[in-house]
Amino acid sequence: MPEERPYHHGNLRAALLDAAERGLRERGADQLALRDLAREIGVSHAAPRRHFPNRQALLDALAVAGFARLDTALRTALEGAGEDFASRVRATMTAYTRFATENAALLELMYTSKHRPDATPIVEAAEAPFRLMNELILQGQAQGMLQAGDPTRIGIVLFATLQGIAALINGNLVAPELLDDLVETAVEQFAHGAAPGGLSQVR
Template sequence: MTAVPTYHHGNLRATLLDAAERSLRRYGADQLSLRELAREAGVSHAAPRRHFPDRQALLDALAEAGFARLDAQLRAALAGAGAEFGPRLHAVAAAYLRFATEDAALLELMFTAKHREGADRLVAAAAAPFGLMNELIEEGQAQGVLEPGDPQRAGIVLYATLQGIATLINGSLVASELLDGVVETAVDQFIRGSRRG
């Protein structure tokens, strides 16, 4: 009989987070188990507790990593989009929707965890990607492409539009092959509806 391996793992935290994300995609947050993740990583069932004292700490770490990844993907899309506002907004919207449709379970966890009492680190982590979207709205207003006003309010409308599209795709109410065209139409309509003058 083989003994359960003891804690001798190079980067157990990253290994556990990777395994947890795979499990999240397959089975949802309710099925995540530190014990099962330890078995998958080939370490003792107590080893994960060195990094995650409990299941909630693991879920929070997953959500925090998700916000960091979303932020990196939005910034990469923006960096490659040039200086003109329209293409910049299209690039960010497309990047957000790719994340929201490819990592739907993670996105749901991110927003659920962020609204839990005491989730200050997650609120701070969420500020980066959503701050970027807010800055983009301000940029459009400064360029005269979007009507002046409260950028947060315009951002909420944009976010609600994108999240609605993601919900339709994730619920198989709209075919995923239509995503790019739907994003383009949604962003064009947002810009037209918010246009100054």
């Protein structure tokens, strides 16, 4: 007679998300299944449907949680940085690239899920960290550290730089221990290219 598994769990939703993120990292999104996750955390195969009616709902919840964690990581980094713009840029860029390299599979899910139809909760969750980075650009412009103009254009260049560094490390093209040095170089080059007149004002 098969072993009966409990239907209830102390914090089933959190346990499912934790197990799903482990599975995402180890096996990829295509291999995630609610039944397998239920078995892993020791509940009945029907129990997960109390929180996630299907696999896509679970993946969407993972993406939303990922953007919330990214926002927390950026805010924590900024809280520990100095008031000057240089320190805040450096802290933000370091926090983002560390998150992106330590959570590569999750980050990929976050961005691919964001562009799926009916992904409104994910789009809304993504607004917080991107708003934070946009505010940083606006601060730099207000202090005369960055050139005036459309902050979105400057932000895209910054974001592309961060994504590029993360992609090189995640693709095993660059050693992870070089991350901090790469970020430092990126800060200097970003400041030089985006400063008024193209002259670096961030040291």
